[in-house]
Amino acid sequence: MAKAIKFIHTADIHLAKELSSNSLDNHNFKKIFSRAGKKAFENLVELAVSETVDFIIIAGDLYDREARSIKSSRFFLKQAQYLEKQGIEIFVISGNHDPAGVEKEVFELPANVHYFSSQEVEIFEYYKEGTLAARILGQSYRQKFESRTMYNFYTAPDQSVFNIALLHTALSKDNNRYVPVNKSELLSKKEINYWALGHLHQYQQINGNPAVYFPGTLQAHNISEQGNKGVILVEVDSNLNSKEKFIPLAPVIFKEVELDLETEKLNNITELQRLIAKKISKLEEKIRLQNENQKYKVEALITRLVIKGRTELHYYIENEREELEETLLEEFRSRQINESSLIWLHSVLFRTADSLINLEELKNNNPLYQNIKDLINEILNDQKMNQELLAEWGQIWQGDQNPEDRENYRFYADQKLQQDILTDAEKIIVSELIGDGD
Template sequence: MKFVHAADIHLDSPLKGLSAYPDAPVAQLRGATRDALTALVDRAIEEAVDFMIIAGDLYDGSWRDYNTGIFFCKEMGRLKRAGIPVYVLFGNHDAESEMTRKLDLPDNVSCFSASKPQTFCIDGLSVALHGQSFKQKETTTNLAERYPAALSNYYNIGVLHTALEGSAAHATYAPCTVDELHAKGYQYWALGHVHEFFQWTGPSTIVFPGNLQGRHVRECGRRGAVLVTVDDRGHSQVERLFIDILRWEHVRVDASACTSLIEVSRCIGQALAALLDEGPTARAVRVTVHGRTRAHGQLFGLEAQLRSEVLAQIAGIGHERLWLEKVQLDTEAFMDAQQSHERLDAFAELQDILATAAVDPEFVEHLRQKLAAFAAKAPLDLHPMVPLIDDIRNGQLHALIKRVSPGLLAHLQQQE
């Protein structure tokens, strides 16, 4: 038999950081989670799977647009016409959703109870699915320990939304351990909540499929679900299905050999062209320029100009499949501090001033006041992307001063 295991669809979840970048393909980004679900249903029908599992976070929190739920019903209707049942477990985001409680789903969709563990049996396949949905978002108890014992002569699947072993990147909802899951005696655990792919083998096959569609630059790389094939002996083979519509990437470009902003821009263009050669999937890209380079002084403070140069590169290599999220600079001056002292005393004196500025309370407060207007006007969805905004509000500007100082010296050296 074959089945699809998906999780963390976050249907109609907004892709974060859009308001800061007016050239973003907003319509494509906003429809990405829907298009990904449609692609998943297409693949399930194409593979003629026996059933589908959705292991939590189908919806995205308290999202109130019922068109989201209606769209999901439409896609489930396609699976119904293909004779494919669906088993849905509601996770922490679903527990906040009105649609979880009110929408009547097609009759091929079975939802796990939130009051206690529930078992669905597919007798024709000798499959038993065990699971419990979240009743409330803050579910921090170990749900798995209450799951029933495995049914003999059945292929047992545990469906669970969990921060397995307390994943540091996710809230510790329904925590448990790999050893606990193995001890249940189930053949397969269909997990959700962690947005990266993980798989453990042993007495049980334990899988996080990751989320269906990356939603921001911290969710880089290929995304999708898994196709599980089970042989006559009950052995499970897991195949990843990559069906994300827009893929987030973080590209690091070494500018060590560059001497000007234009050369850096061309290096970025070459890296992005190579990325497009990897496949037809559209990409949203953050570029970080790094390395000890003679271009460091010229780049200082010119992120916006460099972004425009890179956008021009993108226009020539495939604008319809590539979106630039951000260009950030992490370069270093080609000339070290000791060489700077030896070359020009005036620069050495300025360097000493900058070194003391970071620990001068009066200067730090003056700088904070100057930057406060910028922090007040910054869009809310930009705050997670730009830690500097919180640093300004908290008066924590020491790191900023230390980072800017070498660039300022290099820039002035180049002007000299």
């Protein structure tokens, strides 16, 4: 029988990297923003202590190359010293944002911090009450890009204890910049019980048993990193069975929120503003309720409002889109004088259509409409047509869901974005069809 252990898996902390939002000029939100990264880390430390974990593993990008500073290094030093007093170890690999061959630690770190070499795979043994209780395997990035297939050499001597492997990777066989590897190759390493991955900023369970996880970033930094961010708490029993739980810790959340105007009858922009205010205050209420039930509070929600559906106001949206967005943002923000406000309106996107179109009638009388629907579905679902469409849309599409793999001003065309664009196109075509009939 092995010793039961408990640990926290985190990655992509990017200490000191600033959060970005559209023209954030509200004093209160600015303060929350500037503290968010540190606060998330302090929450992580508090969780580690309150859960009495044995150790914390950090799967790369603890620091951010551009943002690394003496102050952020000192911050980590202080947290590590505190954890040492609590008897909690820290195991760290370097990722592409804090490569070992380029970065040096600014301070002398306490003995509970264990950095993995970038030269070769290392195995650290974790002892609990004098008995070997876990092995942690890992290798750091040497440079910004890492094409070495280091996981090949992640070989544990036996399966008598829980073997944890730390790897910073995009988990894509074709991606030579961030350790090319796929899921089945990881699973072929039979002695590994837990693959602690880092690099992708979205929480993902890749496999159940053996466990393969991305914890995601600890605190989101922009609107493309949506939803709750946190860490994975892992409990391993004496039979080496593990239980994983995602724990949200980030004080700032970015989120897209949809406002459907389809069933509303709006006469003017004032009525639209009222609707927005109602939607946002509902959302705010929801967060307050959540906060009452959880230890780690959400301090700010950065929202992108997506306004959709057929509406009488489409005329303004079509002709004065930018002015309308600016007006809605300014009006909403200027009302946020309340210090306790939780929501910051980041931007407004419009996906509306003209309300004059009687769609049902059109569907029944015009077979062309059904053809458009069929074509859109086909484009989305047929791999080859989908590729052709992306080629047709031009060179602005690139990479996977991780924004750092993309060049500036390029986008990742996920299914939802493609669906949105095609739905817009459908509305334009239908509008034109109707127009011709007048």
